[in-house]
Amino acid sequence: MLGAEEAVELRALQERAYGREGALGDDEVARLRRLEALRRAPSPSHTESEQPAAQGAAAPDAPSSVSVDPARESAPAPAPDSQDTGAEGSAPSPRRTHHGRSALLLAAVCIVLGVGAGWLLFADRDASSMSLTSTQQEWQNAIVASGRYDPGSVRALRQEQDVVVWYATKGDGAQVCVVLGDAESTAPACTTREQALAQGVSASLVTVVDDSQTLDVDAYMYLTDDGAPAIVTSSYISMPQSSAQFANPEEAAVAVSLAEDVGLDRRSIMVVGYDGETPIWVGVDKATQRYCLVIDGSSPSPPMVCDDSLMLAETDRSLGLVVDDGDGITRYEYRFGYGQGYLTVTRDGEGDDAA
Incomplete structure (x- = not known):
């Protein structure tokens, strides 16, 4: 028990x-x-x-992306079997090396289920280079000067937070690379063109925000049929005291407040959806062991409701909360159980599934 x-x-x-x-x-x-x-x-x-x-x-x-700890031109992030992890620096941090196996699992799933087509559908397929600031141009110059990539192949495609994502090739075009970099470090990952067409290649760069937060930036790249790079990027804030991931430092700070001021267990706090820009949270009350739904969470006494049933019952349950902000009534309903949870926001009789 x-x-x-x-x-x-x-x-x-x-x-x-x-x-x-x-x-x-x-x-x-x-x-x-x-x-x-x-x-x-x-x-x-x-x-x-x-x-x-x-x-x-x-x-x-x-699945999740491969991680490389901050170190200028550190080792390529591990990825599928044919991905280049050769001599480009020191090994990745042990804290995140298990993600390489997850990335390999993701590749297999993509082949079986055809998820790769979905990635290409929503990825940025514009192969044109992005404009760089003078500082970012210095970062790119350092990458080019390293001599690790084919001359003229390094091209900046996207910026995620303060991290730039570059495309490059090696071995006279035999290998394609996705390179993440900022002022402190660079995280490259390379694979063959065949692997990039079939499975893609991913890399992740972890930077320190402060003593309690890190920023994880992930990039996933496929090659389209005509050989152009298609890029998907994401980023999130994580804290060592919590297993959850947050969209920005402000959300991470609210999670701390929900633990300290509201009394939710820090390990259980997470965002389950948004009402516009307002995050909707769930967490377990440490005193009562009840599952709670919290709106916003930025105030010391936010609107919230807690579940009275057994927390681990394997049946679908829901938490409902009605909020009147003076401009209208909004109902929040979070349906949850043993698996996927769904948040529905209903305002003036209209539903908005925010799961």
């Missing part, structure tokens, strides 16, 4: 593993299996006998 602390941890891991954009590392997957095995155990006396079976069961391992 699970204790209160383990129940909170299990709920947080389930939300991340089974959510639409969930992501777990190898250690977290193993922990999720163990906690689910403990929860299924009918009594303490049966817990040990059920654990081996649970450890052998399959568990979701959502």
Whole structure:
């Protein structure tokens, strides 16, 4: 049977593993299996006998990008088997190396399900170079001067936060590369043209925001049929005290406030959707172990409602909250259970699915 602390941890891991954009590392997957095995155990006396079976069961391992710690022209980020991880510097940080296996899993799924077509549909397919500031041009000059890429092939395609994403080739065009860089570091990842057409190539750059936050910038690149790069980028803020990921430092600060002022367990706090620019949060109340829905969260006493049923019941449940801001009435409903959660925002009788 699970204790209160383990129940909170299990709920947080389930939300991340089974959510639409969930992501777990190898250690977290193993922990999720163990906690689910403990929860299924009918009594303490049966817990040990059920654990081996649970450890052998399959568990979701959502894909995420390869990471490279800050170090100017550090090692290429690990990716699928044929991706170049040769002599370009020191090895990636152990903190994120397990993501390489996840990226390989993502590639296999793309082939089987045809997800690659979806990436190309929504990716930036404009192969023209972006305009660089004088500072960014210095970064590019350093990349060119390294001599690691074909002359004339380095081209800046996109900026994500303060990170520039470049396209380049190596070996007279035999390999294609995606390179992330900022003022402090550069994170390259290269693969063959064939692999880039079939599976793509990804890289990630992690930078320090402050003592409690890091910014993760991910880039995923495919080659279109005519050989042009198609780029998808994303970024999020993460904190060592929480397993959740946040869109910006402001959200990360609100998560701290929800833990300190509202009393939610830091490990369970996450954003489940938005009403315009307003984030909608969920988390577990540490005092009551109830699952709570919170609107905005930037004030000491934000609008919130908590679930009165058993937190880990394997049936669909919902949390509903009505807010009257003076300009109209808005109803927020978050449906959740053992898997995917969905947030619906209804204003003046009109629904807006914000899951």
